[in-house]
Amino acid sequence: MKILVAIKRVLDANVPVRIRADGLDVEISGARMSINPFDEVALEEAVRLKECGSASEVLAVALGAAVNQDILRHALALGADRAVQVEAPAGLQPLGVAKLLQAVVAREQPDLVLIGKQAVDDDAGQEGQMLAALLGWPQATFVSALQIENQALQAVREVDGGTETLALPLPAVVTADLRLNEPRFIKLPSLMLARKKPIEALSADALGVDLAPRLSVKALSEPPARGAGRLVADAAELVECLQIEGRRLEIKELS
Amino acid sequence: MSILILAEHDGQALKPATRRVVGAASSWTLPADVLVVGSQAVAREAAQLAGIRQVLHLECDAVPVAEELAPLLVELMHEHSVLLAAHSSLARDVLPRAAALLDVAMIGDAVRITGPASYVRPMYAGRLLAKVDSRDAIQVVTVRAPLFTPVGDAPAVPIQTLPALTGSATTRRIAANQQVSERPQLASARVVVSGGRALGEQFDTLLAPLAETLGAALGATRAAVDAGFAANELQVGQTGIVVAPGIYLAVGLSGAAQHLAGMSDSDVIVAINQDPDAPIFKVADYGLVGNLFETVPAVTRAIRQLQERQA
Numbered sequence: 001m002k003i004l005v006a007i008k009r010v011l012d013a014n015v016p017v018r019i020r021a022d023g024l025d026v027e028i029s030g031a032r033m034s035i036n037p038f039d040e041v042a043l044e045e046a047v048r049l050k051e052c053g054s055a056s057e058v059l060a061v062a063l064g065a066a067v068n069q070d071i072l073r074h075a076l077a078l079g080a081d082r083a084v085q086v087e088a089p090a091g092l093q094p095l096g097v098a099k100l101l102q103a104v105v106a107r108e109q110p111d112l113v114l115i116g117k118q119a120v121d122d123d124a125g126q127e128g129q130m131l132a133a134l135l136g137w138p139q140a141t142f143v144s145a146l147q148i149e150n151q152a153l154q155a156v157r158e159v160d161g162g163t164e165t166l167a168l169p170l171p172a173v174v175t176a177d178l179r180l181n182e183p184r185f186i187k188l189p190s191l192m193l194a195r196k197k198p199i200e201a202l203s204a205d206a207l208g209v210d211l212a213p214r215l216s217v218k219a220l221s222e223p224p225a226r227g228a229g230r231l232v233a234d235a236a237e238l239v240e241c242l243q244i245e246g247r248r249l250e251i252k253e254l255s
Numbered sequence: 256m257s258i259l260i261l262a263e264h265d266g267q268a269l270k271p272a273t274r275r276v277v278g279a280a281s282s283w284t285l286p287a288d289v290l291v292v293g294s295q296a297v298a299r300e301a302a303q304l305a306g307i308r309q310v311l312h313l314e315c316d317a318v319p320v321a322e323e324l325a326p327l328l329v330e331l332m333h334e335h336s337v338l339l340a341a342h343s344s345l346a347r348d349v350l351p352r353a354a355a356l357l358d359v360a361m362i363g364d365a366v367r368i369t370g371p372a373s374y375v376r377p378m379y380a381g382r383l384l385a386k387v388d389s390r391d392a393i394q395v396v397t398v399r400a401p402l403f404t405p406v407g408d409a410p411a412v413p414i415q416t417l418p419a420l421t422g423s424a425t426t427r428r429i430a431a432n433q434q435v436s437e438r439p440q441l442a443s444a445r446v447v448v449s450g451g452r453a454l455g456e457q458f459d460t461l462l463a464p465l466a467e468t469l470g471a472a473l474g475a476t477r478a479a480v481d482a483g484f485a486a487n488e489l490q491v492g493q494t495g496i497v498v499a500p501g502i503y504l505a506v507g508l509s510g511a512a513q514h515l516a517g518m519s520d521s522d523v524i525v526a527i528n529q530d531p532d533a534p535i536f537k538v539a540d541y542g543l544v545g546n547l548f549e550t551v552p553a554v555t556r557a558i559r560q561l562q563e564r565q566a
Contacts, residue, residue, distance in 0.1 A: 013513075017379045026383070064494075094351070095360050122378050123493065124363055129321065129351035138322045138426040141348045144487075154429070159344040160442065160496065161488050166320065171377040178494060179481070214360035218386040223519070229526075235553035238525070239561060241541045242469075242502065244473035245523045249445065249501035252522075 001148070001170070002057045003046040004110035005080065006101055007039040009062065009071045010121040019220045025091075026121070026220070035071040038116025040078070042176040044183040045146060046114050047079035054148045057081050059108060063088045063100055069199055077186045077196035083197070085106075088204035089211065094122075096211040098130035103207040105135060110171065112153075117142050117175040128175035138168040145181040226255075256336030257308065258287040261350075263343055264297045265433075269304075271443035272341040274405035277304050280339055282368035287339075290331065292318050298414050305409035309432070313417040317431070318345065325352035327417075332357060332393055334511035342397040342497065343442070348448045350395055359391035365398045365496070366520075378494040380516035395476035401443070401499035434488050441472040441489065447500045449474030449491055449518070451482075451508025453529070453547060457498060458484040461547065462506060465555045468562065474498065474518075476508045507547045510535030527551065 011017065012032040020027045035043075049055040061073035062068040063086045072083035086100055105113065113132075118125035125165045132139035140146075140155035144163070147154040148170075155166050158177050204211060258280050263270040273289070280287040286308040291298040293460040298312040311331065318324065332338055338345035338353065342364045344553065354361035367375040372389040374396065441447065448466040450458050450473075458479060466473050475485035477492055491498055503521035508514060510526070510533055518524070519538060526539035527550055536542045543550060 013380075015486075017382045017440075019383065026379070055448070095355060095358070098355055117493070120380065120493070122379065124361075125347055125362055126351035126354070126363065129348065130355035132322075133325060133352040133355035138320075138424070139348075140351065140426070141321070142344065146440060157344075158487060161440075162431070162433040163487065164428055164432065166426050167429050168426040178477070214389060214391050215362070216388050216390070218373075219387055220378075221384050221386075223381065223384050223538075226524070226538045226540070229524075229536070229537070229538075229542055231542045231544065234545075235543070235550060235557050236526075238541060238554055239557040240542045242525065242558070243561065244501055249522065252501075253445075 001055045001112065002059065002110045003049060003055050003109070003112045003114055004059045004061060004108055005039070005043045005046050005075070006061050006106060006113065006115045006127070007043060007071055007075055008036040008116070008119045009033050009064065009068050010036045010119055013037060013120050019222070023219055024217050033070070035074050036116050036119045038118055038176055038178060040183045041178055041180050042114040042116050043075055043078055043080065043183050047175060048181065049148060050079070050234045059084060059110065061086065061101070061104055063092060063097060065090060072185070072199050073191070073194045076197050077190040078184065082200065084200045084202060086202045086204060086207070091213065092211065093215055094124050094126040094130055094212050095214060096209070097127055098134055099209045099211070100204055100207060101131050102134045104202070105207050112170060113173045115173070115175055117177055127215070128173045132173035134171070135171070137173050138169050140166050140168055141175045142177045143174050144177045146174060146180065257285050257334065258283060258339055258447045259331055259335040260287055261338070261340040261346060262289050262291045262297070262301050263341060263345060264291070264293050266293065267296060269297060269300050270440070271405065272343065272400035273301070273460050274304065275400040275403040276317040276339055276398060277307060277406045279368060281306060281369055283337060285337065288335065288384040292324065299411070299447050302411040302414050303408045305406040307412055309412050310414045311417055312414050312418070315420070317428065319420060320424050320426045320428060321349040321352050321421055322426050323422070324349045325356055327420060328353040329356045336392070337394045337396065340397050341400040346397045350397055354395040357393055357395065359393045359395055360389055362387060362389060363397050366402050368398070376394070377516070381519060382512060399497055399499070399520070401497070434486060438466060438560070439470065439472045441474055441491070441498060442496055444472035444498070444500050446471035446502045446504070446506045447474045447491070447498055447512055447518070447521075448472070449476070449508065450479055450506045451476045452478040452482050452484065453507035454479065455484060457548065461551045464552060465504070468558045470554055472502070474512050505535050505539065505552060508535060509533045510538065521556040527554070537565065
C-alpha cells in the first residue's frame with residue numbers, strides 16, 4: 001500500500017505574525033518557517049503505518065516555491081521514502097491545491113492520502129475534503145485514531161460533542177487531528193541522511209491545472225485589542241463583578 | 256436566486272446555531288430555504304424560523320456521511336446561489352466537499368458578511384482578520400454562529416419533502432459516541448467555565464460545581480484535554496470549538512494564542528490564575544490572582560451564598 005502525504009510550509013506557530021507592508025499578506029521573509037504541525041502528524045502516521053507493515057511506501061509532496069525543500073528534507077528525515085516538490089506560483093488557494101494534488105495522485109496512484117486537517121496559517125481546513133471530492137474517494141476528516149485491515153480503514157473522528165467511527169474502503173483521503181499521534185523527535189543522523197536523498201521535481205505548468213484564484217484578499221488587519229481589564233482582590237469582589245456583568249447580559253438579551 | 260441553509264440538530268431539536276445562521280442569511284437580500292436532513296419533528300420546528308421561505312426536508316435517522324450528503328447539496332444548488340451553514344464539524348466536513356464538486360471556493364468561519372460576496376474571516380488562530388472577496392457565482396460559506404443575531408419564531412412556512420437518498424456511499428458510520436450532559440451545550444452557552452492543565456486531576460471537582468452554580472457549560476484547553484483531565488469534546492480553541500458567550504471564565508489557563516482563537520470574541524472574559532504574568536490577564540476584563548485550589552471553591556461558595564440570599 002502506498003501513502004501520499006501532502007505537507008505545507010507555514011510560518012512557525014511560535015513566531016509573531018506581522019502584516020506585510022502592502023497589507024495584503026503576512027510578512028514571511030526572514031521569518032522562521034516550519035512544516036504545518038497537522039501535516040507533520042499526518043506524516044508521522046504514514047511512517048508508523050509503514051513501520052507496522054500496513055504500508056509499503058510513503059511519499060511526501062509539497063507545493064510551491066523551491067524553498068519548500070526544507071520541509072521535504074524534514075519529511076525524509078522523519079521517514080518518508082520519497083519527496084516530490086511541485087513547483088507552483090505563490091498564493092495557491094485550497095481549490096487550486098486540491099486540483100494540483102489530484103494531478104499528483106493520478107501520476108502516483110496512492111491507496112491513501114493523509115493530510116493535516118487544517119494549516120495553521122489560513123486555518124481553512126478544506127484541502128482533504130476538496131481532494132476527496134475531485135477524486136471521488138471517500139473521506140474521513142478530523143481523525144484521532146486510524147486502523148487499516150484488509151484494504152479498509154477504520155477511523156475515529158472528532159466531531160462536535162463527541163466522536164464517531166467510520167469504516168471506509170481504500171483508496172481514501174484521511175485528514176489528521178493533532179491527537180492522532182505525537183510526531184517523533186528527528187535525530188541528527190536522520191537529518192544528515194535526508195540531505196543526500198533526491199527530491200523529485202514537478203511543475204504545476206506541466207500538470208496542466210487551472211490555478212486561477214477564486215478569492216482575493218482585500219485587506220489584513222489585527223483584531224481590535226481588548227481594553228485592559230482590572231485585577232480584583234478576592235473571590236467576593238470577583239462575584240460582585242460577575243453579578244453586574246450577569247445583569248448586563250440579561251438586559252442585553254431582553255433588548 | 257436564493258440561499259440554502261444547512262440546519263443542524265441533535266436528532267430531536269434544532270441546535271441554537273441554526274437560528275443564528277438564519278440571522279446571518281439576512282446579510283443577503285435573498286429568499287432563504289432551510290435544509291433539514293433528519294426527523295419530521297425537526298423539520299416542523301425549522302418551518303417556524305422567522306424570515307425563511309420554505310423548509311426542504313430529507314427524512315432520515317442519522318445525518319448521511321459527507322460522501323453522500325455533498326452530492327445532495329450540489330444537486331440543490333442548481334436552485335440556489337448561496338450555501339450557508341454554521342462552522343460546525345458537520346459543515347467543515349461536508350461543505351468543502353460540496354464546494355469542490357461545484358468548482359467554487361469556500362469561505363470558512365466568516366465573522367462578518369460585508370457584501371454579497373465579501374467576508375471577514377480570521378486567520379493565524381485569530382491573530383489576523385482577512386477581508387476576502389469571492390469571484391465565484393455560487394457562494395459556499397460557514398459562519399461563526401455566535402457572532403450573528405438569532406431569529407425567533409414565525410408562522411410556519413411550507414415543508415417540501417425531498418426524495419430519499421440512494422445510499423451510494425462506500426463509507427459506513429459504525430459508531431457514534433455523543434457525550435450527554437445536563438449542562439448547556441458548549442457552542443451556544445451564555446456562560447462558559449473553562450479550565451487549563453494547571454487544575455490537574457481536580458479539573459472536574461473544582462470546575463463542575465462552579466459551572467453548575469452559574470448554569471454554565473464546561474470548556475477546556477487542548478493541554479488539559481491531552482493530559483486526560485478533561486473530555487475531548489470540551490476543547491475550546493483553534494482546533495476545537497469556537498465560543499463567544501456572554502461571560503467566559505478562564506481558570507488556570509495561561510492564554511495561548513491557540514486557545515484565545517476559540518474564545519476571544521466573548522463579551523466578558525474573567526481570568527483566575529496563580530501566575531500574575533499569564534497572558535490571559537492581557538485579554539481579561541476581570542482578573543483574580545490566587546491559588547486555584549482555594550480561590551475557585553471560594554468563588555463557588557460566594558455565588559451560592561448570593562443566590563441563597565436572593566432566593
